[in-house]
Amino acid sequence: MAVVWDASLDSARAAVSRIGGLSRVDWLLLAVLLGLQYFLWFGAGSWWSVAQLHAQVEQRQSDAQRLEKRNDKLAAEVLSLQNDSGAVAGLARRNLGLVGKNEVFVWVIPAKAN
The missing domain is CATH 1.20.5 (Single alpha-helices involved in coiled-coils or other helix-helix interfaces)
Incomplete structure (x- = not known):
C-alpha cells in the first residue's frame, strides 16, 4: 500500500x-x-440564455395558438351574426335576457346544496 x-x-x-x-x-x-x-x-449568448429564449419562444407559441383558436371562434360568431337573423335573437336572449312575443319567462332557482 x-x-x-x-x-x-x-x-x-x-x-x-x-x-x-x-x-x-x-x-x-x-x-x-x-x-x-x-x-x-x-455571456450574452451563453447556453443558459439560449435555453431561456427557447422556453420563451415555446410559451409565446402556445399563447399564439390559444389566441388563434379564440379569434377563429369569434370570426365564426361574427359570420353567424351577419348571415343568420336567429343568431342575433339567440345572442340577445343569452346576454340581454330578451323575451319575445307570446313567450313566458321562467326563472329556475336551484335548490341549496346540502
Whole structure:
C-alpha cells in the first residue's frame, strides 16, 4: 500500500512540475481559452440564455395558438351574426335576457346544496 501512495505522490509532483514548466505562450493560450469559455457559459449568448429564449419562444407559441383558436371562434360568431337573423335573437336572449312575443319567462332557482 505504501508503494501505491508513493507512486501517486510522485505523479502529483510530476504534474505540478509540468504546470510550473509552462511557457508564457502556453499561459496566454490558456487564458484566452478560459476567456472564451466564460462567454460560452456566462455571456450574452451563453447556453443558459439560449435555453431561456427557447422556453420563451415555446410559451409565446402556445399563447399564439390559444389566441388563434379564440379569434377563429369569434370570426365564426361574427359570420353567424351577419348571415343568420336567429343568431342575433339567440345572442340577445343569452346576454340581454330578451323575451319575445307570446313567450313566458321562467326563472329556475336551484335548490341549496346540502
